Amino acid sequence: MLSSVLGVLSKDMAIDLGTANTLIYVKGQGVVLNEPSVVAIVEIKGKVQVLAVGEEANRMIGRTPGYIRAIRPMRSGVIADFDVAGEMIKHFIRKVGNRRRFLNPRVCISVPSGSTPVERRAIKEAAMAAGARRVFLIEEPMAAAIGAGLPVTEARGSMVVDIGGGTAEVAVLSLGGIVYSRSVSVGGQLMDETIVAYIRRVHNMLIGEATAERIKKEIGSACAPEDGNGRTTVVKGRDLISGVPRELVVSEREISESLAEPVGALIEGVKLALEHTPPELAADIVDSGIVLTGGGSLLGNLDLVLRAATGVPVVIAEHPLICGVLGVGRALEEMKRLGNVLED
Amino acid sequence: MEARPRRDIRTHVASGRERLERLAALVETLPPATFTLSRWYGQGRGCAVGWAAAGDPWFQAQGLRLEGDGSLKDCRPVYGEKTDWQAVQGFFDLSFEDVARLFVPAAYDGEMQPHPRRMATRIRRFLAASRAAPADLPASA
Ligand SMILES: Nc1ncnc2c1ncn2[C@@H]1O[C@H](COP(=O)(O)OP(=O)(O)OP(=O)(O)O)[C@@H](O)[C@H]1O
Ligand SMILES: [Mg+2]
Numbered sequence: 001m002l003s004s005v006l007g008v009l010s011k012d013m014a015i016d017l018g019t020a021n022t023l024i025y026v027k028g029q030g031v032v033l034n035e036p037s038v039v040a041i042v043e044i045k046g047k048v049q050v051l052a053v054g055e056e057a058n059r060m061i062g063r064t065p066g067y068i069r070a071i072r073p074m075r076s077g078v079i080a081d082f083d084v085a086g087e088m089i090k091h092f093i094r095k096v097g098n099r100r101r102f103l104n105p106r107v108c109i110s111v112p113s114g115s116t117p118v119e120r121r122a123i124k125e126a127a128m129a130a131g132a133r134r135v136f137l138i139e140e141p142m143a144a145a146i147g148a149g150l151p152v153t154e155a156r157g158s159m160v161v162d163i164g165g166g167t168a169e170v171a172v173l174s175l176g177g178i179v180y181s182r183s184v185s186v187g188g189q190l191m192d193e194t195i196v197a198y199i200r201r202v203h204n205m206l207i208g209e210a211t212a213e214r215i216k217k218e219i220g221s222a223c224a225p226e227d228g229n230g231r232t233t234v235v236k237g238r239d240l241i242s243g244v245p246r247e248l249v250v251s252e253r254e255i256s257e258s259l260a261e262p263v264g265a266l267i268e269g270v271k272l273a274l275e276h277t278p279p280e281l282a283a284d285i286v287d288s289g290i291v292l293t294g295g296g297s298l299l300g301n302l303d304l305v306l307r308a309a310t311g312v313p314v315v316i317a318e319h320p321l322i323c324g325v326l327g328v329g330r331a332l333e334e335m336k337r338l339g340n341v342l343e344d
Numbered sequence: 345m346e347a348r349p350r351r352d353i354r355t356h357v358a359s360g361r362e363r364l365e366r367l368a369a370l371v372e373t374l375p376p377a378t379f380t381l382s383r384w385y386g387q388g389r390g391c392a393v394g395w396a397a398a399g400d401p402w403f404q405a406q407g408l409r410l411e412g413d414g415s416l417k418d419c420r421p422v423y424g425e426k427t428d429w430q431a432v433q434g435f436f437d438l439s440f441e442d443v444a445r446l447f448v449p450a451a452y453d454g455e456m457q458p459h460p461r462r463m464a465t466r467i468r469r470f471l472a473a474s475r476a477a478p479a480d481l482p483a484s485a
Contacts, residue, residue, distance in 0.1 A: 196417035197383035201391065202449065204429050209417065240428045257449075257456045258382050261389065 013096065013110040013132075016143065017089065017123070019074045020165025020188060020295065022054070023325035024096050031322055033096050034081075039071045039084050045229055046332075048083065053091040060341040076166040078112060079119045086126035093130035106132035107190050108332040108342065113169060113181045126344075134250055137343040138331050140324060141171030141181055143294045146338065147327025148317035152176060153338065157281025158288065159237035161270060161306075162324065163296025165189050168266055170273040172281055180276055184269035186262045188296045191216055196225065198258035203248055207237035221256040221300035222263045229253040246317055263302070267309045274310060289313035293323040358406055360437025361471060367392055367436070370400060374460040381449045382426075382456045386416040391434050391447065392463060397421045408435050446470060460478040 014025040017037065024033040035054030038061070042049050051068060052060055061070045062244045073085035093107065107127045111120055120137055127135045129212055142152065150158040153176045162169045171181040195212035199205050219231045230252025239246040268292065274282060290312055292303060298321075303314040317323045331338045371379075371392040378389050378473070385394030394401040397410040411427070412418030423431035433443055445451055446466055452458035 036455070193416040194383070194387075197386060197419065200417070200420065200428070203382070212417075241430060260456070261380070261382075261387070262458050 008138060012106045012108070012329075012332050013093065014325055014332050015089070015092070015107060015127075016140075016325035016328055017074060017085075017109055017111070018164055018166070019072065019076070019322070021090070021321070022090060022092055023322060025322075025329040026096070027329065031325060032174070033092055034322075035092070037072055037074050037088065039073060039088050040067050040068055041071055041084065046177055050084070052092075054095075072126065074166065078115060079122065082119075082122045084142055086122060086129070089123065089126040090130040093127060097131060104131055106136070108131040108136040108138060108328050110138050110140045110328050112167070112183070113141055113171070113178060114183055114300075119173045119177065134344075136332065138328055138341055139181075139343075140176060141169050141178060142173065142341050143307040143327035143331065144169075144317075144324045145171070145173050145291070145327065146330050146341070147319075147323035147325070148293050150291060152341070156288070157277065157284035159273065159277070159285045159290045161266075161290060161292050161294075161297070163292065163294040163299075163302075165267070165295065168269060168294070168296065170269050172273065172277050174281055174287070176338070179278070179281060180273060182269055182273050182276075184266055186265045186269070186296075188213070188216070189195045190301070191220070191262050191296070193260055194258055194262055195220075195255060198254070198262045199235070199248075199250070200240070202254070202258075203250075204235040204240045205235075205246060206240055207235060211237065215250060215255060216259075216299070219250070219252040219255055220259060220301075221252050222259065222302040223307040224253050224256045230256075252296045259299075263299075263305060266302075267306060270306060270310060274312070286312050288323060289315050291315055291317055293317040293320045295321050360435070363403075363406060363436050364467055364471055365401060367396055368471075370396055370403075371460045371467070372464040376457070376459055377461045379469040380457050380461075381447070381452070384419050384421055385413060385414065386419050392460075393421050393447065394419070406435070442470070457466055 011026050016023045022035055022037045023031055025031050029064055036058045038057040039050055040052040040057035040060045042051055048309055057070060060068060071081060071084050073081040073088055079085045124135045141162055144162040145152050145158060145160040148160060152173045155175055157172055157174045159172050161312045167187050168184045172179045192209045192212040195215055196209060199207050215233055218233045232249050232251045235250055295312055297316050307314045331341055374395060380389045381391050384390060385398045397408045398413060407423055409422045411420055411422045420428050421431045423435040425432045429443060449456050
């Protein structure tokens with residue numbers, strides 16, 4: 001009785017806990033929170049204290065005294081730091097909750113398909129501690145596929161490749177279940193690091209990861225331009241010999257060369273997944289194509305390169321960066337129809 | 345690669361020339377798939393200097409080290425107080441021009457992954473051409 005009254009007053013929350021970004025979606029309101037999955041902490045006498053979370057923590061990075069550390073509690077698709085991850089979830093749920101006067105919401109959170117029972121329990125407990133009335137979990141590839149509008153409950157095979165900040169998850173789905181999934185440790189962050197390492201050796205210049213990410217978004221490409229050097233961008237960094245700030249022009253050709261390796265690993269992962277897919281489902285995938293989601297799918301020409309390498313049509317989901325959380329939201333809304341994809 | 349006898353490891357301070365000869369021999373043995381000019385070292389790939397600094401006892405005994413090798417973005421060769429290209433120049437006793445002639449993509453038609461043997465040949469030609477020069481003095485640390 002009480003819980004049904006609460007149910008009327010409260011709104012459900014869908015959460016995508018990503019390596020790079022955390023998103024919260026509320027029915028009727030859309031995506032109400034989209035912040036980097038970053039926590040700024042300080043250690044005082046061995047005790048960890050959280051200073052800031054999300055956007056605010058991100059602003060502190062590199063601008064704060066040395067004893068403040070920035071932590072990304074989610075790393076390569078797993079929860080690297082339980083306590084900090086818990087604090088982050090609590091903070092985000094409360095932030096949305098307070099602003100919207102939520103009352104003990106039902107919360108659904110997506111988790112990496114490779115996460116352990118212990119990790120899943122930790123996530124649930126953090127959400128309960130933040131005031132959730134009930135917590136459901138859904139596996140990330142499933143959420144991404146639902147968000148991309150794939151017919152996950154039908155007796156057809158679909159393939160989704162979610163390229164996030166930490167990992168790329170390749171999954172084959174059918175009849176509401178994940179038939180096959182494979183995690184490739186190539187995500188946006190590895191691409192950024194590859195660019196930093198490249199500029200370091202080839203141009204003798206030090207740049208930050210944020211700069212590398214900007215370069216990637218501006219002129220990054222999964223293949224070299226047909227001819228010439230393609231687009232260019234100006235990069236500021238620190239010269240490794242003189243130690244002074246310097247500017248440099250880098251080209252699309254260079255960046256595509258530096259990204260060749262992560263892109264190659266991604267292609268290998270997708271090919272292996274196709275090889276491991278039961279033949280009938282593989283035939284469905286060849287028909288309807290591979291769907292790319294996650295921020296990494298926005299890397300220039302990645303769809304073309306994947307298509308060329310696999311011979312299978314490739315499409316990018318409509319909203320790759322919010323696809324995951326939209327899927328979590330739909331799973332929660334359509335619990336009757338999609339219920340069996342949720343884990344209670 | 346074969347393990348080197350122990351006496352070979354505790355060795356004299358080799359000249360820049362000898363170090364380059366050793367580098368040519370090392371790079372020749374690298375499987376092409378592990379060779380790249382796009383970074384010093386990391387994720388199972390590296391350039392000649394990166395591999396020498398990362399795992400070759402002879403080079404390590406000569407004082408060449410790899411720092412930050414747990415991280416793709418921080419990984420760099422170090423020699424004495426010098427890092428990155430300055431470490432390479434110092435360790436092999438080369439000018440900046442020579443370094444550019446031997447180790448950067450532009451020297452290999454812009455190729456990021458030239459065949460390791462191509463670099464070995466390039467180094468040996470360079471050594472043959474500079475044989476006349478009095479470079480057989482111990483390198484300065
Ligand atoms: N235009 C773009 N080109 C290339 N990469 C991009 C682009 N836009 C965003 N990205 C990258 O996408 C990544 C973030 O994607 P996303 O938000 O899907 O990850 P996440 O869900 O937080 O991570 P994960 O799913 O691994 O936990 C970042 O690394 C970002 O740099
Ligand atoms: Mg994600």
